[in-house]
Amino acid sequence: MIVIGADHGGYDLKEFLKQNLEKKNMTYYDCGCNGSSVDYPDIADEVCRKVLKNPDANKGVLICGTGIGMSIAANKIKGIRAALCADYFSAKYTRLHNDSNVICLGGRTLGMGLAWELLDVWLNTAFMGERHSLRIDKITAIEKKETVDCANA
Secondary structure, three states, X not given: OEEEEEOOOOHHHHHHHHHHHXXXXXXXXXXXXXXXXXXXXXXXXXXXXXXXHOOOOOEEEEEEOOOHHHHHHHOOOOOOOEEEXXXXXXXXXXXXXXXXXXXXXXXXXXXXXXXHHHHHHHHOXXXXXXXXXXXXXXXXXHHHOOOOOHHHO
């Protein structure tokens, strides 16, 4: 299952992507919004926590006006590897090399057809593993480090 969410800037694209997921018989859980104004960090938090807690929902889709805010918010959550994608190569290789578990898209910056193409390739590309697993392990190690106050370091 795919967990999907958007703020008001990504609502129309979210609804379009849901229709395409349904056509491919792919199940999803919609975390909102319903078109009204919401704060993107709240949606990012809900989607990402569902991705991390539910083994059947191991991929998330976040959409805001540019995708940038969602990407920043999502990457604050330990265990999330969110990638803002606007081209085919990035969408494919963030799965192959980075094992991203959330894709972020811009509702105001991408055409609907391109957004679907990016999501489709992202959903259908498997992580390569091998030497890339070592790099993911390093990212996980960074997440476990304590925050350092640079002014007092």
